[in-house]
Amino acid sequence: AFFVLGISAWHLLRAKDEETKDAFRRSFRFGAVYAFVATVAVMVVGHTQAQYMTRDGERRGDWGFEMRFFFRWEIEHLVARSKLRLEALYGDFAGGPLTAESREYVVACRRDR
Numbered sequence: 634a635f636f637v638l639g640i641s642a643w644h645l646l647r648a649k650d651e652e653t654k655d656a657f658r659r660s661f662r663f664g665a666v667y668a669f670v671a672t673v674a675v676m677v678v679g680h681t682q683a684q685y686m687t688r689d690g691e692r693r694g695d696w697g698f699e700m701r702f703f704f705r706w707e708i709e710h711l712v713a714r715s716k717l718r719l720e721a722l723y724g725d726f727a728g729g730p731l732t733a734e735s736r737e738y739v740v741a742c743r744r745d746r
Contacts, residue, residue, distance in 0.1 A: 641661035717742040719742055724739070
């Protein structure tokens with residue numbers, strides 16, 4: 634809607650004949666109506682979503698998402714069959730060694746040319 638408003642306004646400023654101006658006045662009105670409706674919808678949905686996400690002013694702790702865990706050999710296998718070259722495996726983002734106790738799994742690869 635805002636894109637239509639911008640294009641219509643630009644053409645309204647540049648148009649010389651009345652027929653062209655009339656066409657872009659109509660498209661400007663169309664864009665303005667949809668921009669207004671979309672803005673109100675975003676405000677309502679955003680407010681509703683914020684109410685859902687918070688409880689008594691505190692953020693909810695029950696967020697869910699899908700996650701995929703890989704074994705080390707799976708990563709090595711996938712990298713070997715790609716256009717990447719495995720440079721290093723780390724157990725954290727500071728470059729620590731990958732151990733059974735590592736809470737992070739960082740894979741450093743480089744693309745072969």
